[in-house]
Amino acid sequence: xxxxxxxxxxxxxxxxxxxxxxxxxxxxxxxxxxxxxxxxxxxxxxxxxxxxxxxxxxxxxxxxxxxxxxxxxxxxxxxxxxxxxxxxxxxxxxxxxxxxxxxxxxxxxxxxxxxxxxxxxxxxxxxxxxxxxxxxxxxxxxxxxxxxxxxxxxxxxxxxxxxxxxxxxxxxxxxxxxxxxxxxxxxxxxxxxxxxxxxxxxxxxxxxxxxxxxxxxxxxxxxxxxxxxxxxxxxxxxxxxxxxxxxxxxxxxxxxxxxxxxxxxxxxxxxxxxxxxxxxxxxxxxxxxxxxxxxxxxxxxxxxxxxx
Amino acid sequence: xxxxxxxxxxxxxxxxxxxxxxxxxxxxxxxxxxxxxxxxxxxxxxxxxxxxxxxxxxxxxxxxxxxxxxxxxxxxxxxxxxxxxxxxxxxxxxxxxxxxxxxxxxxxxxxxxxxxxxxxxxxxxxxxxxxxxxxxxxxxxxxxxxxxxxxxxxxxxxxxxxxxxxxxxxxxxxxxxxxxxxxxxxxxxxxxxxxxxxxxxxxxxxxxxxxxxxxxxxxxxxxxxxxxxxxxxxxxxxxxxxxxxxxxxxxxxxxxxxxxxxxxxxxxxxxxxxxxxxxxxxxxxxxxxxxxxxxxxxxxxxxxxxxxxxxxxxxxxxxxxxxxxxxxxxxxxxxxxxxxxxxxxxxxxxxxxxxxxxxxxxxxxxxxxxxxxxxxxxxxxxxxxxxxxxxxxxxxxxxxxxxxxxxxxxxxxxxxxxxxxxxxxxxxxxxxxxxxxxxxxxxxxxxxxxxxxxxxxxxxxxxxxxxxxxxxxxxxxxxxxxxxxxxxxxxxxxxxxxxxxxxxxxxxxxxxxxxxxxxxxxxxxxxxxxxxx
Numbered sequence: 105x106x107x108x109x110x111x112x113x114x115x116x117x118x119x120x121x122x123x124x125x126x127x128x129x130x131x132x133x134x135x136x137x138x139x140x141x142x143x144x145x146x147x148x149x150x151x152x153x154x155x156x157x158x159x160x161x162x163x164x165x166x167x168x169x170x171x172x173x174x175x176x177x178x179x180x181x182x183x184x185x186x187x188x189x190x191x192x193x194x195x196x197x198x199x200x201x202x203x204x205x206x207x208x209x210x211x212x213x214x215x216x217x218x219x220x221x222x223x224x225x226x227x228x229x230x231x232x233x234x235x236x237x238x239x240x241x242x243x244x245x246x247x248x249x250x251x252x253x254x255x256x257x258x259x260x261x262x263x264x265x266x267x268x269x270x271x272x273x274x275x276x277x278x279x280x281x282x283x284x285x286x287x288x289x290x291x292x293x294x295x296x297x298x299x300x301x302x303x304x305x306x307x308x309x310x311x312x313x314x315x316x317x318x319x320x321x322x323x324x325x326x327x328x329x330x331x332x333x334x335x336x337x338x339x340x341x342x343x344x345x346x347x348x349x350x351x352x353x354x355x356x357x358x359x360x361x362x363x364x365x366x367x368x369x370x371x372x373x374x375x376x377x378x379x380x381x382x383x384x385x386x387x388x389x390x391x392x393x394x395x396x397x398x399x400x401x402x403x404x405x406x407x408x409x410x411x412x
Numbered sequence: 413x414x415x416x417x418x419x420x421x422x423x424x425x426x427x428x429x430x431x432x433x434x435x436x437x438x439x440x441x442x443x444x445x446x447x448x449x450x451x452x453x454x455x456x457x458x459x460x461x462x463x464x465x466x467x468x469x470x471x472x473x474x475x476x477x478x479x480x481x482x483x484x485x486x487x488x489x490x491x492x493x494x495x496x497x498x499x500x501x502x503x504x505x506x507x508x509x510x511x512x513x514x515x516x517x518x519x520x521x522x523x524x525x526x527x528x529x530x531x532x533x534x535x536x537x538x539x540x541x542x543x544x545x546x547x548x549x550x551x552x553x554x555x556x557x558x559x560x561x562x563x564x565x566x567x568x569x570x571x572x573x574x575x576x577x578x579x580x581x582x583x584x585x586x587x588x589x590x591x592x593x594x595x596x597x598x599x600x601x602x603x604x605x606x607x608x609x610x611x612x613x614x615x616x617x618x619x620x621x622x623x624x625x626x627x628x629x630x631x632x633x634x635x636x637x638x639x640x641x642x643x644x645x646x647x648x649x650x651x652x653x654x655x656x657x658x659x660x661x662x663x664x665x666x667x668x669x670x671x672x673x674x675x676x677x678x679x680x681x682x683x684x685x686x687x688x689x690x691x692x693x694x695x696x697x698x699x700x701x702x703x704x705x706x707x708x709x710x711x712x713x714x715x716x717x718x719x720x721x722x723x724x725x726x727x728x729x730x731x732x733x734x735x736x737x738x739x740x741x742x743x744x745x746x747x748x749x750x751x752x753x754x755x756x757x758x759x760x761x762x763x764x765x766x767x768x769x770x771x772x773x774x775x776x777x778x779x780x781x782x783x784x785x786x787x788x789x790x791x792x793x794x795x796x797x798x799x800x801x802x803x804x805x806x807x808x809x810x811x812x813x814x815x816x817x818x819x820x821x822x823x824x825x826x827x828x829x830x831x832x833x834x835x836x837x838x839x840x841x842x843x844x845x846x847x848x849x850x851x852x853x854x855x856x857x858x859x860x861x862x863x864x865x866x867x868x869x870x871x872x873x874x875x876x877x878x879x880x881x882x883x884x885x886x887x888x889x890x891x892x893x894x895x896x897x898x899x900x901x902x903x904x905x906x907x908x909x910x911x912x913x914x915x916x917x918x919x920x921x922x923x924x925x926x927x928x929x930x931x932x933x934x935x936x937x938x939x940x941x942x943x944x945x
Contacts, residue, residue, distance in 0.1 A: 148821075157782075191597075390619060
């Protein structure tokens with residue numbers, strides 16, 4: 105029973121941490137435009153062109169392409185295209201690490217589907233037929249493949265962080281321990297598979313308990329399976345609490361900053377918001393401002409600089 | 413493999429933290445492959461004894477040394493107050509969102525390093541690594557936020573806060589061109605250029621400390637007198653009258669700059685530095701606009717006859733003050749639109765950043781000179797002969813206009829049409845390298861900073877220029893670097909001069925409109941004069 109609480113608690117922490125962080129980012133005030141070209145949704149993104157290339161650009165309809173954004177984001181997220189282009193030696197280490205995590209997310213999804221299938225009286229395993237057999241093999245490949253990639257990637261990244269004097273100097277203790285945690289989670293899962301759970305029978309059984317709310321297996325789980333469940337849960341809860349939350353904040357950094365070329369137009373929501381922000385009190389103390397919480401942005405921006 | 417500067421060394425007082433040995437500067441292409449790099453011009457003894465000059469071989473801000481420990485502590489306390497304000501919505505709504513995300517999510521993978529021309533061309537000196545200054549601010553920020561506890565040090569790494577840390581961080585924020593090429597390569601979206609700018613802003617807006625060329629002699633002078641050049645309205649008009657006469661004589665075409673024309677089609681805004689340093693640029697604009705029959709005007713309103721807005725590089729308040737003056741002048745004249753002359757940062761200040769500073773009902777449509785001039789070139793009213801530009805031409809992409817605004821093709825289409833020997837630099841377009849003069853460096857030359865800028869920050873641009881002209885290094889054959897930006901021209905002028913590139917290779921530089929006038933068949937030939945040819 106207690107074991108089942110661990111992933112539930114982890115999932116709750118994960119969801120709360122992601123939602124809180126996303127809300128916190130969303131609550132930040134609108135910022136001045138700071139885009140960086142190529143802006144992926146622009147018509148001429150292939151060479152980095154923008155609507156500013158046109159005479160009387162404000163009279164022209166704005167063309168924005170969602171496909172353009174997806175065309176950049178998908179290879180960026182799945183294949184780490186930017187790292188591949190700009191830091192190839194790191195890519196060989198970082199790609200298996202990240203791709204391993206994606207595969208493991210698929211592994212968890214397959215375990216859930218397998219558990220649901222079992223709840224629907226579909227046999228899942230090496231001796232099953234049809235869907236059950238497909239699920240078995242996909243789960244096996246995703247679990248072993250994902251863990252192998254993650255273990256390889258986290259070990260390679262750890263070695264790089266320890267052996268490269270620059271990376272070592274810039275790293276905090278947590279950066280090393282994070283990688284150790286990933287390595288341990290992947291290693292323990294592989295060990296559990298190799299020694300006690302070759303068909304992920306136990307793990308799928310655990311998920312069966314989760315989806316059916318049947319928290320008593322009757323037979324104790326093997327220690328390595330317990331360890332993989334605990335470590336996986338710890339990782340799930342821990343990631344969004346750290347800078348590794350870039351797995352979703354990247355959206356805001358690219359979509360809301362790098363590609364944010366929205367024009368402030370008369371009568372729009374943005375314009376109203378900017379007027380509000382200009383009314384905020386400023387407390388910067390430099391002699392040429394002396395806001396001290398009494399002057400608004402509008403006051404300091406419009407006051408005359410004395411002629412000396 | 414580079415040896416990093418330990419963060420604890422950054423905080424420990426010493427005579428000088430980093431030094432670039434000229435022997436470590438990467439070799440340049442021919443004919444400079446055998447060029448002997450001279451030692452640095454040392455900082456004066458006065459600078460060393462009276463100013464905080466312990467970062468590297470040069471000095472950009474040169475804040476005076478505190479007189480005693482109490483003064484040091486007061487400055488550190490003021491820095492901390494500024495740090496707190498930098499992360500509040502009311503004091504920094506302008507950039508809080510991108511700054512927070514850049515503070516929180518860096519993986520410190522150093523992917524950005526090789527994108528930085530200053531880092532690479534310094535021989536990969538660690539002090540110029542783009543993530544270095546960001547990491548210092550990041551550690552200070554997290555320590556401050558968490559009360560300096562062990563958890564913060566464990567999670568984010570620690571750093572000691574003292575006057576040495578603060579004064580070096582201030583200087584270090586002026587070793588970045590804010591070109592944001594590093595941000596382009598970051599897989600997460602962290603922006604070291606923004607962080608450099610925000611450090612400068614903290615010092616300027618809280619402590620009143622900034623490089624004097626961009627604050628005291630820059631935006632403050634512009635707001636007091638009308639222009640950072642020191643020209644008031646009468647002097648500007650007088651200078652333009654002289655330029656008109658000179659251009660009329662030179663081209664045989666009558667030119668008269670119109671002032672304060674109500675309801676004009678366009679209000680043209682020049683960087684006033686052009687009027688003093690490169691008069692042929694505003695002159696060429698006048699020739700083109702008159703020949704095309706455009707109803708245009710300049711404004712003689714204080715501040716508005718100078719398109720510069722140095723606040724873009726260091727101070728939101730100064731930035732907003734100048735921007736509002738520019739917008740008000742355009743509105744007062746009731747012009748149909750504003751055209752930004754060949755000045756990159758003025759483009760970005762007025763067209764991109766300004767868009768969310770000025771309420772939309774105050775705004776006036778603003779357009780870049782590049783598509784506008786292209787429309788005149790294509791319009792048929794100018795008679796043009798590309799054979800008049802029968803020399804090698806390459807194009808510099810000003811970061812503010814290209815990487816940060818996406819204006820890439822109009823200038824190229826003009827050159828393909830009017831410069832038969834046009835060739836690109838590599839890389840170019842949005843992947844270009846900064847000229848080394850970005851973020852105010854082009855106008856900063858106190859102490860030996862001009863030499864540092866020329867030999868390190870502008871080195872990559874000089875390398876690119878040389879590579880573009882490798883097919884013919886004969887100094888008798890003129891070559892032209894087209895740089896449609898005033899500050900870029902300043903930096904390129906200085907690096908060409910330092911390496912005697914006009915005498916040795918025949919490399920000249922100038923703007924885009926000069927090339928167009930040079931091709932105008934109604935004008936006397938030889939608008940561009942190549943003395944070494």
